[in-house]
Amino acid sequence: MRAALPLAEGRVERDGVGIRYERYGEGSPAIVLLPTWSLLTSRHWKMQVGYLSRHFTVVSFDGRGNGRSGRPTDPAAYTDVEFAEDTLEVMEATGVEKAVLVSASAGALWALRLCAEHPDRVLGSVFIAPSVGLAPRPAERDVQRFDDVIEEPVGWQKYNDHHWRTDYPDFVSFFIGQIFAEAHSTKQIEDGVGWALETTGETVSATHVGLEGCDEAQVRGLAARVACPVLVLHGTDDALHRVDEGAALAECTGGSLVALHGCGHFPHARDPVRVNLLIKEFVDRVAS
């Protein structure tokens, strides 16, 4: 059973793509829990919703490409602009004029765009383990070749278009395991694998290609325009994106960094208490 049930659910549609959203709680201000990479659904926020919705209005939605949202096949439907526009549409539908954005991993890309281009809609932004290309990736990922055809790929070679199309479950199993560097994460891994298997390798491939335009120069350009309060949370043991990446984002947005010593890529799932308290503290400060 869920810890909290939505007060409202609905669907918005943009260019024929349906987006399913949920709204919880009635407090002020509102928080939008942004979708992450469409490998996962909005359920990855499940450890946040119950607590945060007791204090604030919480809106979440499945990103296009997974969950109960539509699955366009054209990579052009998965740019950061599309995710940002989906967010604004969901905010309209839920009557949220301004919100604190909370994003994880690739969700940072649309959060940044919203902060930079729609400052009147954003009170502040929490970035968890941002994937924004501002620092080198961990050395283990050097073997990654997305477009090559690799027979029997091992490790990060599995981050590969051909592999996703031929043995998507194997990639999912590897990748979700990398997200949770912490010992004793079986439940988090099971959950992540389950959500990832709600979509397909082909769809995930399209989302990847759609985001290829988000390079460092673009990210820095957006970050320089961020005027709202920013909090970055980043695990020091993140196997996907090093803590330097979060530190760089905090620096170029003028935000604060809370380094989470010993945490992997999804601290909100693995260390939800501390992350919930940090989000609450940030929202309280922004709202006061």
Add this chain to the structure above:
Amino acid sequence: MRARLPDREGVVERDGVRVAYEVYGDGRPALLLVPASPITHARSWKMVVPTLALRFTVITTDGRGTGRSERAHAIEGYAPHAIVADLLAVLTAVEVDRAVLVAHCHAVPWILRTAIAHPDRVAGVVAIAPELELAPSHAHWAVGRRWSDDVAEPVGWARFNRSHWRNDGGYRAWIEFFFDQQLPEPHSTKLYEDMVGWATHDTDPESMILQEESSGTASTEAEAWCRNLGCPVLVVHGSDDPCQPLERGRRMAELTGGELVVVEGGGHLPHGRDPVTVLNHITRFANSLQGADMPSTTWTRSAARPKRALYLSSPIGLSHARRDVAIAKELKLQRPDLEIEWLAQDPVTTVLEAEGERIHPASRWLASESSHIVSETTGHDLHCFQALRRMDEILIANFMVFQEVVEEGNYDLVIGDEAWDVDYYWHENPELKRGQNVWLTDFVGFLPMPDGGEHEAYLTTDYNAEMIEHIDRYPWIRDRALFVGSAQDVVPDTFGADLPAIRNWTDEHFSYSGYITGFVPPAPDEVPAIRARLGYREDEQVVVVAVGGSGVGRALIDKVVAAHPMAKRAMPELRMIVVTGPRLDPESFAERDGLEVRGYVHRLYEHLSVCDLAVVQGGLTTTMELAAAKRPFLYFPLGHHFEQNFHVRHRLERYRAGTCMDFTTTDPDLIAARIIELAGKPVDYVDVETDGAARAAGLISELV
């Protein structure tokens, strides 16, 4: 001694009245603390100033008519507009454009007037127990209607009467009655004494009368201020405030859209009686005015944390440092995975540095407890119970440093060797406890000195009662209480009237580690070699006179030196070594044949452990070192030092060790006679245990 001295001080002069101010710290924002003068003054903020000054610029002022400010001699001198002008003049004098104004009781209307008239100067308002006519006053204040009447022999609230204040003793009687009422919290003796002292010594009835008659605010005015206030507001109010009903604070918060903190069970003086919670709220409020940014920090997930202990060692006397190092060494042997950090101050840090121990950098923020003790000592006299009471502002300042350290440090264990601040304030604020907590002490129970009479017995009983209530109510604050010694070392007294016997209670609430010397005394066959190494011949009678490092002891040395000629005549083989410690100049003592004066002796305990006789004060460490080494010694407990006179003496008598001497009644002839009688003579002391540190470490390591 104060916990912190001002960085700057000065006066502003307006209409011929000089108003004193002080400035502490240089952080942002600035806080101007406005006392409810003239009944009290800047010192009423003593429990909060040192801690706030670590982060903010803190400006205090003695209002007109009290403290270091001058009196105004006409009613206009106390008019609200005059006080508002003083506050602005102080801000200007200290070059602060904008400040958070913090006020108590009838000073709250002054800061509201300031904030309404000069919104650009006021960043926020903190009102403690505000006197604002936003709700009816307590019924007992109806006596105000008879303020100007001649009331014959008023009692209770009726002492609020002008002619009574002008009568002999009437004003003081009112003040004592008033503050007794304002502190419904039990065990408030020190705050009560402070408040009565400031109200009776630092102002006068005429200033108080002028201030009373100049005040008074219509309810409509107070309401308008609150509605028109443009800055953030924090109201702190005790639920049981006998001066200002809680409803007034509640209404102020409502009308201003501010935040209300109710101190449930609190009286009229929460900043004095519950300083921890008041400090935390003021700090949070002031920080919130500095923008929404969160601090950049690190949080370590639980599995990634090493096992860590924070060790606090009392700097009063040297016994703590030595035994705590011994315990820490044993702990590391028993638990190699345990990291130990020390929150410590001089002189403990000197010992720790020599041992290579890790000292937490926040140690530098600690206010000096040992300097306070020195400042409380005169001649051969130290009233250590009163010295501890007067250390209240140092203890709260140091507790707040400690609390920050434990909140950031993820310690599994806190070990406090007579860390009075931690023990007291964790029991007073149990929600702040972090980790497992070990309390160590070598005495239990404050005992009154006979010449303190009934009042001192009342005070020690009250302190003991508070401690007993603390532990009964919150048995989970001390996870382990260790008595450094054995059950027989506990004095056979009681905690006071209607309180338990100290021994029974200690048995129920403590574990015993045995005594911890921190060193192993030489065996009899090792003594000649050590004497030879130290330059003492077998045919000499070596008498070591040592007074510790505190600067206390000149009087004792003078007396012993005066005894030297007589002893030397009777005992030509006498060689007296006088160790003055770092605070007394050896040059100020004349040397003569058979008398050597030294400022510092490395490893003094070695000299003591092979001497033929020692003359020392009544401190536990040195006397027990002599007991362990089985040397004859004369000890002189400091006057009015209950611990040396009762607890240490009781323990030494249990070991049959040493000869207790009364300083005031002992003359040089008697000292000489005792030296001649006892030097080099055999003793029959009970063995002092040598496994105390290991036993203590074993009892502590069970917790991690």
